[in-house]
Amino acid sequence: MIIIGGGPAGFTAALYTARANLSPLVIEGFNWGGQLMITSDVENYPGYADGVLGPAMMADFRRQAERFGAEFVTDDVTRVDLSERPFRVYVGDDEYRAEAVIVASGASARQIGLPSEQTLQGRGVSYCATCDGAFFRDKVVVVVGGGDSAMEEATFLTRFASKVVIVHRREEFRASPIMVDRARANEKIEFALNAVVEEVLGEGDGHVTGVRLRDTVTGETSDLPADGLFVAIGHDPNTALFLDWLDHDEQGYLVPEPGSTRTNIAGVFAAGDVQDHVYRQAVTAAGSGTMAALDAQRFLEEQRHHPGVVATPA
Numbered sequence: 615m616i617i618i619g620g621g622p623a624g625f626t627a628a629l630y631t632a633r634a635n636l637s638p639l640v641i642e643g644f645n646w647g648g649q650l651m652i653t654s655d656v657e658n659y660p661g662y663a664d665g666v667l668g669p670a671m672m673a674d675f676r677r678q679a680e681r682f683g684a685e686f687v688t689d690d691v692t693r694v695d696l697s698e699r700p701f702r703v704y705v706g707d708d709e710y711r712a713e714a715v716i717v718a719s720g721a722s723a724r725q726i727g728l729p730s731e732q733t734l735q736g737r738g739v740s741y742c743a744t745c746d747g748a749f750f751r752d753k754v755v756v757v758v759g760g761g762d763s764a765m766e767e768a769t770f771l772t773r774f775a776s777k778v779v780i781v782h783r784r785e786e787f788r789a790s791p792i793m794v795d796r797a798r799a800n801e802k803i804e805f806a807l808n809a810v811v812e813e814v815l816g817e818g819d820g821h822v823t824g825v826r827l828r829d830t831v832t833g834e835t836s837d838l839p840a841d842g843l844f845v846a847i848g849h850d851p852n853t854a855l856f857l858d859w860l861d862h863d864e865q866g867y868l869v870p871e872p873g874s875t876r877t878n879i880a881g882v883f884a885a886g887d888v889q890d891h892v893y894r895q896a897v898t899a900a901g902s903g904t905m906a907a908l909d910a911q912r913f914l915e916e917q918r919h920h921p922g923v924v925a926t927p928a
């Protein structure tokens with residue numbers, strides 16, 4: 615049993631398959647933990663009544679799977695061969711084989727796509743307020759995006775920054791009203807609506823000095839002085855390695871059979887954000903990790919009794 619990915623889905627799948635004596639090997643990625651590692655307080659994971667920090671929660675998930683015998687490779691998968699069982703999963707030159715694979719490789723932060731954004735990454739351009747917020751004490755920062763992430767990051771950044779400007783390309787927000795209200799009520803937060811970042815400005819030692827904004831209605835540009843830019847415009851699924859093998863939609867999200875985690879290849883299952891662009895919550899990812907573990911367990915059970923027979927829906 616190989617589980618690819620070390621976020622809520624992968625670690626939960628590991629917990630369940632370990633407790634089912636399936637000896638899971640979790641190839642968890644070099645930066646295990648997934649998106650929860652770049653989140654601040656998690657207040658909506660049932661059981662943590664007082665809230666928990668994302669990284670602490672992921673360490674808990676991992677420890678719980680480890681307690682039942684899950685093993686971990688802290689590195690990134692570089693290639694897979696799903697043409698026959700045992701499936702082959704490669705980490706560089708190392709080959710791992712498994713009778714069943716759960717793909718739980720998650721999703722990653724999207725970039726605006728500006729050359730200046732690339733150049734100034736780590737010099738004021740960030741995708742993770744929790745990681746980098748503390749560097750911006752008493753500074754002015756810009757947050758791009760109009761979803762819950764942008765509202766959450768902007769609100770979090772007011773712990774450090776003197777001012778946070780949310781730049782959003784429309785007038786309406788994708789974010790839930792409660793998150794928008796919270797941001798609006800925060801006196802350190804300002805909004806630049808109908809605006810996009812056209813260029814990240816930097817000079818001297820190459821640190822961010824501001825952003826050039828373009829008004830999406832009038833086309834006018836203006837420079838906004840700032841010390842940091844936090845990009846919070848959504849995510850893309852980490853599926854590049856699987857696109858040749860597994861059914862996916864036009865955005866690259868894997869598409870398992872409805873109501874299951876079974877992919878088009880018998881013995882390969884998909885769990886978590888890699889197949890979910892709707893809910894994308896830690897708790898739903900953990901739930902789908904559970905589903906994948908149970909689907910995989912049933913599949914392996916069936917193979918044991920009827921080798922060579924393709925698993926069929928229960």
Ligand code: NAP
Nearest residue numbers: 726759760761762763764766783784788846847848893894
């Ligand atoms: P999202 O909901 O997809 O929002 C992305 C935002 O970025 C949208 O407002 C979008 O604008 C904007 N955007 C996308 N590409 C852009 C570009 N190239 N340039 C400028 N703006 C761009 O993503 P998210 O905010 O990361 O949230 C993802 C999911 O996680 C959601 O389901 C959300 O509810 C959930 N979430 C929940 C919490 C929480 O409850 N605590 C916190 C964070 C995230 P348009 O609106 O114009 O498309």
